[in-house]
Amino acid sequence: MLSRTADNIYWLTRYVERADCLARILDVAQRLSYQPVSYGGSTNEWGSAILTAGCSELFVAKHGALEEATEDAVVSFLAFDAENPASIRNCVEMARTNARSVRTALTSDMWDAINGAWIELRAFPDKALSREELTRFLAFVKEATLRFDGAMYRSMLRNDAYWFARTGTHVERADNTARILDVKYHVLLPEKERVGGPLDYFQWASILRSVSALTAFHWVYRDSVKPWLVADLLILNRAMPRSLASCYENLTRSLDDIAGAYGRQGPAQRLARATQAKLTNHSIDDVFQTGLHEFISEFISENNRLGAAINEQYLT
Amino acid sequence: MRRTFDEMSSDDGVVRPAYDTLSKWLSTVPHDVLNQRRKEAEYIFRRIGITFAVYGEQNSQERLIPFDIVPRIITHDEWTGLAKGLEQRTKALNLYINDVYGKRDVLRAGIIPEDLVYQNPAFRPEMNGQKVPHDIYVHIAGIDIVRTDPSTFYVLEDNARTPSGVSYMLENREIMLRLFPELFSMHKVAPVDKYADDLLATLRSLAPHRSHEPNVAILTPGIYNSAYYEHSFLADKLGVDLVEGRDLFVKDNVVYMRTTEGPKRVDVIYRRLDDDFLDPLAFRPDSVLGVPGLMSAYHAGNVTLTNAVGTGVADDKAVYSYMPDIIRFYLGEEPILPNVPTWRCREPDHLKYVLDHLPELVVKEVHGSGGYGMLVGPKADKAQIEVFRNKLKHDPANFIAQPTLALSTCPTLVEEGVAPRHVDLRPFILTGSDKVRIVPGGLTRVAMKEGSLVVNSSQGGGTKDTWVLDV
Numbered sequence: 136m137l138s139r140t141a142d143n144i145y146w147l148t149r150y151v152e153r154a155d156c157l158a159r160i161l162d163v164a165q166r167l168s169y170q171p172v173s174y175g176g177s178t179n180e181w182g183s184a185i186l187t188a189g190c191s192e193l194f195v196a197k198h199g200a201l202e203e204a205t206e207d208a209v210v211s212f213l214a215f216d217a218e219n220p221a222s223i224r225n226c227v228e229m230a231r232t233n234a235r236s237v238r239t240a241l242t243s244d245m246w247d248a249i250n251g252a253w254i255e256l257r258a259f260p261d262k263a264l265s266r267e268e269l270t271r272f273l274a275f276v277k278e279a280t281l282r283f284d285g286a287m288y289r290s291m292l293r294n295d296a297y298w299f300a301r302t303g304t305h306v307e308r309a310d311n312t313a314r315i316l317d318v319k320y321h322v323l324l325p326e327k328e329r330v331g332g333p334l335d336y337f338q339w340a341s342i343l344r345s346v347s348a349l350t351a352f353h354w355v356y357r358d359s360v361k362p363w364l365v366a367d368l369l370i371l372n373r374a375m376p377r378s379l380a381s382c383y384e385n386l387t388r389s390l391d392d393i394a395g396a397y398g399r400q401g402p403a404q405r406l407a408r409a410t411q412a413k414l415t416n417h418s419i420d421d422v423f424q425t426g427l428h429e430f431i432s433e434f435i436s437e438n439n440r441l442g443a444a445i446n447e448q449y450l451t
Numbered sequence: 452m453r454r455t456f457d458e459m460s461s462d463d464g465v466v467r468p469a470y471d472t473l474s475k476w477l478s479t480v481p482h483d484v485l486n487q488r489r490k491e492a493e494y495i496f497r498r499i500g501i502t503f504a505v506y507g508e509q510n511s512q513e514r515l516i517p518f519d520i521v522p523r524i525i526t527h528d529e530w531t532g533l534a535k536g537l538e539q540r541t542k543a544l545n546l547y548i549n550d551v552y553g554k555r556d557v558l559r560a561g562i563i564p565e566d567l568v569y570q571n572p573a574f575r576p577e578m579n580g581q582k583v584p585h586d587i588y589v590h591i592a593g594i595d596i597v598r599t600d601p602s603t604f605y606v607l608e609d610n611a612r613t614p615s616g617v618s619y620m621l622e623n624r625e626i627m628l629r630l631f632p633e634l635f636s637m638h639k640v641a642p643v644d645k646y647a648d649d650l651l652a653t654l655r656s657l658a659p660h661r662s663h664e665p666n667v668a669i670l671t672p673g674i675y676n677s678a679y680y681e682h683s684f685l686a687d688k689l690g691v692d693l694v695e696g697r698d699l700f701v702k703d704n705v706v707y708m709r710t711t712e713g714p715k716r717v718d719v720i721y722r723r724l725d726d727d728f729l730d731p732l733a734f735r736p737d738s739v740l741g742v743p744g745l746m747s748a749y750h751a752g753n754v755t756l757t758n759a760v761g762t763g764v765a766d767d768k769a770v771y772s773y774m775p776d777i778i779r780f781y782l783g784e785e786p787i788l789p790n791v792p793t794w795r796c797r798e799p800d801h802l803k804y805v806l807d808h809l810p811e812l813v814v815k816e817v818h819g820s821g822g823y824g825m826l827v828g829p830k831a832d833k834a835q836i837e838v839f840r841n842k843l844k845h846d847p848a849n850f851i852a853q854p855t856l857a858l859s860t861c862p863t864l865v866e867e868g869v870a871p872r873h874v875d876l877r878p879f880i881l882t883g884s885d886k887v888r889i890v891p892g893g894l895t896r897v898a899m900k901e902g903s904l905v906v907n908s909s910q911g912g913g914t915k916d917t918w919v920l921d922v
Contacts, residue, residue, distance in 0.1 A: 136711050137711075138698070235679075239687040246499075247498060250498065254497070397712050450711075
């Protein structure tokens with residue numbers, strides 16, 4: 136297929152995935168902000184949402200310090216701001232632009248899902264959403280992305296277009312999961328709070344909720360929410376669809392499918408396999424031995440390197 | 452103005468036989484049901500993204516072309532005559548362009564004034580003496596037809612460059628099938644969906660002579676082009692790649708596309724990009740839309756461009772006025788489809804007549820298109836007429852004039868109900884190396900405003916499904 140087509144599909148799914156992740160981040164921030172003060176209602180959950188989304192520099196330049204970030208500022212910045220390239224609006228916009236230029240490579244269900252979402256998004260006001268509106272908005276984004284994923288899964292031919300689409304989804308998803316974990320570990324908990332205390336517990340539970348994994352957690356561990364178990368679930372558990380291990384299992388498979396169809400392996404396949412092997416061989420103790428933050432930072436750079444390799448090998 | 456001919460019924464209410472069923476059906480369906488269906492159609496169009504862009508309009512990047520749900524009906528016999536005339540016309544167009552870039556018999560015989568060729572901005576000296584594959588220049592033609600009475604179809608315009616609108620012909624039919632299946636069960640409507648197959652077969656037949664399977668691609672300027680929807684629609688229907696200039700490169704006079712598996716050779720390019728933008732090395736150096744070296748590959752005979760480069764020399768309104776002579780000259784036949792009577796303002800006696808009768812005439816720029824740069828005399832006020840009088844005196848060769856034709860009307864759903872609105876018709880003629888293909892039908896464009904004669908989509912015109920009845 137055309138390199139540009141593959142590139143557009145790959146970024147289309149990355150943008151959709153990112154929009155979904157941003158909605159989840161806002162959801163968690165909102166949930167945390169409802170907590171009574173005794174549970175840490177005065178913590179900087181809105182600021183940490185900006186950090187998780189990875190766009191603090193731009194936000195600070197526009198709205199000032201993260202510690203003083205207000206709900207309105209963060210919501211409008213992450214959801215609608217045209218100047219924030221990673222706002223939900225821009226993600227949907229870019230996903231739709233990509234989709235539009237490769238319509239021929241998409242199924243009509245996929246086009247319908249993304250174009251429909253784009254049309255619907257424009258019906259939301261730009262700023263100052265009420266709480267109800269925000270809730271409705273976040274539900275809309277999650278539904279739209281689910282619908283797009285479903286359309287992709289159910290209607291696409293299993294050929295290179297599909298594998299590039301899946302590759303984009305999983306590169307982005309791995310990055311997002313890693314960021315969500317990292318921010319929790321370093322940002323959320325105020326220094327005076329006890330690790331393992333009620334606020335800590337609540338925050339870890341929120342993280343699980345943000346990736347729709349709270350129930351899964353209980354099924355897998357049959358234990359109360361503990362940081363290392365959450366980390367185990369989101370990093371190493373291959374049965375957990377948003378875990379790094381699961382993302383890399385899928386990435387490796389998609390990249391191998393592409394290599395199989397084209398009859399040629401390359402750096403992308405090797406990098407993906409190396410990271411996957413690491414995720415398979417490590418135990419959560421190893422991870423905490425290295426330091427969770429260090430482990431995740433390293434993972435994020437590896438993931439970026441894979442993105443660059445895919446780009447180099449297929450998309451240019 | 453003369454009384455206008457209505458496609459469905461005469462003034463005294465007598466319905467033409469072909470419209471019998473439709474007319475009865477229209478009189479039984481409640482107005483709000485029709486309105487409801489129209490809204491559904493609009494919703495579907497918006498949802499699928501069947502949109503076009505109007506340049507220079509704010510926030511208009513994606514506008515819907517109004518779609519009218521009342522079909523326009525053409526009988527089998529009417530169509531047979533039309534199709535013959537269209538084929539004849541296209542054949543003559545091709546012979547003419549080959550001649551213009553070849554031996555120029557037509558100039559030597561004094562049929563066409565030389566300056567119409569040499570001073571034509573669409574004339575491409577680069578094509579002089581070049582042989583195009585299979586001697587075909589206009590592979591895809593859109594010839595605009597208007598009707599004034601039961602027996603007369605006039606050719607209004609020849610579109611020999613990159614005629615657009617065929618996606619609407621196909622989508623309009625799909626929507627109608629979806630919204631009004633019962634209407635189709637009451638009529639024998641000739642299908643149009645073979646167009647995609649026909650186009651692909653035509654394009655493949657045009658490949659430069661090579662042994663392997665020809666690789667066909669559609670070249671688009673990109674998503675911001677007004678007809679982008681159509682480009683992607685066609686690529687989809689044909690199952691070929693939709694490429695932009697940056698997806699292609701030329702090496703050793705061979706065109707390749709960049710793919711995830713490495714370079715892949717391209718044999719036929721259906722380009723929806725004007726000559727000027729095709730190749731920055733040959734034409735406009737500032738254009739980034741094209742492919743450097745494409746013209747060298749073309750001249751080396753390694754790739755077919757459809758339509759060929761330089762076809763614009765045959766589709767302006769001045770050359771149009773000579774088409775009947777062109778047909779006689781090359782084919783030795785009388786034109787089957789007449790031209791609208793046309794005054795060439797370049798000729799002094801014609802100019803005098805035009806200046807004396809401006810309020811009755813339609814004056815058009817020779818190279819204008821899309822309803823721009825024209826004067827509709829009977830609709831114009833004094834000031835507008837004076838503006839054109841000055842333009843005409845200043846540069847008469849830039850204009851032609853025609854009587855304001857009583858374009859036929861067709862029942863159309865508007866705010867007030869079903870009312871007559873003026874229509875035209877653009878059928879699409881495909882010329883391959885093997886044969887000519889025309890699917891029965893075309894794009895009917897309709898002026899949605901009462902009394903308006905301007906059907907162009909850029910001017911608010913709409914479209915409707917065109918039914919050619921089988922026998």
